[in-house]
Amino acid sequence: MANNYSVLELNLGLGNNNVGGHAGQSPRQRCPAPFLLKTYDLLEELGENIEDSTKIVSWNAEGTGFVVWSPSEFSELTLPRYFKHNNFSSFIRQLNTYGFKKISSKRWEFKHEKFQRGCRHMLGEITRKKCEPSVFPAYLKSSSEENNATSSTEENNDHQLLMEENKNLKKERLELQVQIDECKALEMKLLECLSQFMDTHQNKVRRLC
Amino acid sequence: MANNYSVLELNLGLGNNNVGGHAGQSPRQRCPAPFLLKTYDLLEELGENIEDSTKIVSWNAEGTGFVVWSPSEFSELTLPRYFKHNNFSSFIRQLNTYGFKKISSKRWEFKHEKFQRGCRHMLGEITRKKCEPSVFPAYLKSSSEENNATSSTEENNDHQLLMEENKNLKKERLELQVQIDECKALEMKLLECLSQFMDTHQNKVRRLC
DNA sequence: GGGAATATTCCC
DNA sequence: GGGAATATTCCC
Numbered sequence: 001m002a003n004n005y006s007v008l009e010l011n012l013g014l015g016n017n018n019v020g021g022h023a024g025q026s027p028r029q030r031c032p033a034p035f036l037l038k039t040y041d042l043l044e045e046l047g048e049n050i051e052d053s054t055k056i057v058s059w060n061a062e063g064t065g066f067v068v069w070s071p072s073e074f075s076e077l078t079l080p081r082y083f084k085h086n087n088f089s090s091f092i093r094q095l096n097t098y099g100f101k102k103i104s105s106k107r108w109e110f111k112h113e114k115f116q117r118g119c120r121h122m123l124g125e126i127t128r129k130k131c132e133p134s135v136f137p138a139y140l141k142s143s144s145e146e147n148n149a150t151s152s153t154e155e156n157n158d159h160q161l162l163m164e165e166n167k168n169l170k171k172e173r174l175e176l177q178v179q180i181d182e183c184k185a186l187e188m189k190l191l192e193c194l195s196q197f198m199d200t201h202q203n204k205v206r207r208l209c
Numbered sequence: 210m211a212n213n214y215s216v217l218e219l220n221l222g223l224g225n226n227n228v229g230g231h232a233g234q235s236p237r238q239r240c241p242a243p244f245l246l247k248t249y250d251l252l253e254e255l256g257e258n259i260e261d262s263t264k265i266v267s268w269n270a271e272g273t274g275f276v277v278w279s280p281s282e283f284s285e286l287t288l289p290r291y292f293k294h295n296n297f298s299s300f301i302r303q304l305n306t307y308g309f310k311k312i313s314s315k316r317w318e319f320k321h322e323k324f325q326r327g328c329r330h331m332l333g334e335i336t337r338k339k340c341e342p343s344v345f346p347a348y349l350k351s352s353s354e355e356n357n358a359t360s361s362t363e364e365n366n367d368h369q370l371l372m373e374e375n376k377n378l379k380k381e382r383l384e385l386q387v388q389i390d391e392c393k394a395l396e397m398k399l400l401e402c403l404s405q406f407m408d409t410h411q412n413k414v415r416r417l418c
Numbered sequence: 419g420g421g422a423a424t425a426t427t428c429c430c
Numbered sequence: 431g432g433g434a435a436t437a438t439t440c441c442c
Contacts, residue, residue, distance in 0.1 A: 034425085085426060085427085087427080089426095089427085093425090094426085
């Protein structure tokens with residue numbers, strides 16, 4: 001009773017097939033994130049068992065998205081059966097993380113190009129959004145902390161900024177390294193191309209002489 | 210029944226007092242992480258209600274650490290009342306994250322200098338371990354975590370290291386940027402070379418015909 | 419033990 | 431919506 005999600009949890013963590021050697025940008029098939037599988041299954045299962053009048057959540061008419069008809073019931077009843085929480089906002093946060101769009105201001109309807117009825121196999125093409133780092137971001141924003149203006153506040157703040165900057169620098173380093181790798185790959189291709197061209201050319205000239 | 214942790218969840222997320230402007234390395238008082246509060250409370254509450262013979266988990270005799278006497282019961286019964294899971298290994302992972310040490314090979318006993326019976330107020334001084342990527346090799350790190358090293362010295366040292374790392378990261382960034390520029394320049398040359406070659410080749414062939 | 423990915427929460 | 435901290439999971 002207490003753990004009525006325990007069975008559902010079994011398919012958690014399959015997402016690790018994602019990370020192996022082919023973690024590139026390829027749109028090829030991968031093991032879908034647990035969140036996507038659960039959300040998809042939830043729609044399929046609820047669609048079967050519940051008649052229209054008591055719909056909590058369902059695919060939209062075209063099957064190109066889904067609608068949460070009753071957020072309160074969805075949160076109370078559906079969410080805890082599939083996830084470790086019962087907060088609608090956490091569910092929305094995940095949708096945003098995976099690039100879903102809210103497509104109506106009047107009802108809770110969401111779409112993702114690769115999330116459609118009957119297309120469970122496409123879920124593997126949906127990826128998490130990545131965060132875009134720039135070295136000097138957030139700390140220009142921070143407005144009102146309860147200013148315990150002590151002598152050490154300034155120092156702490158300084159320290160904070162330094163850590164923030166370091167973190168961003170590390171992110172940036174990673175990105176630069178990726179750029180370099182891509183650059184080198186392109187170089188290789190160009191060189192190959194060039195040498196192949198030279199061979200062809202020589203042969204042609206030889207024949208013509 | 211199904212959500213018997215719902216009340217306990219109310220104190221989740223108080224940890225946000227942590228993140229504001231003063232989230233530095235300072236050993237000053239902060240709002241303890243939810244994990245620490247829950248683990249502490251769990252020991253206090255269970256200690257009151259359960260007689261020795263059925264102990265699942267308790268403080269050790271000196272109150273300087275705690276013992277999980279029955280991991281299986283602890284996982285099944287205790288964990289889900291305080292956390293969103295019932296996996297002993299996840300609990301251990303959190304202990305490690307917060308710097309607890311397993312201090313016996315014979316039983317599940319854990320200690321953290323700042324985690325002691327009757328000292329709920331010290332929990333705020335326990336921080337998560339941070340991951341520290343390369344730039345700064347381990348040889349400058351202090352070995353023993355348990356030094357009560359005076360606050361200001363530690364802070365200064367930390368700040369020093371941070372600035373050093375920051376400097377190195379910027380240097381490295383510059384080098385990476387140079388690499389990228391070189392790479393791109395080479396690319397350009399290769400492309401030029403290729404196009405020039407193609408021209409020459411065409412001319413030659415034309416002449417030879 | 420700890421790295422790293424995903425999940426959940428809180429805040430802007 | 432999304433940034434960022436903490437929590438949970440899986441893997442080495």
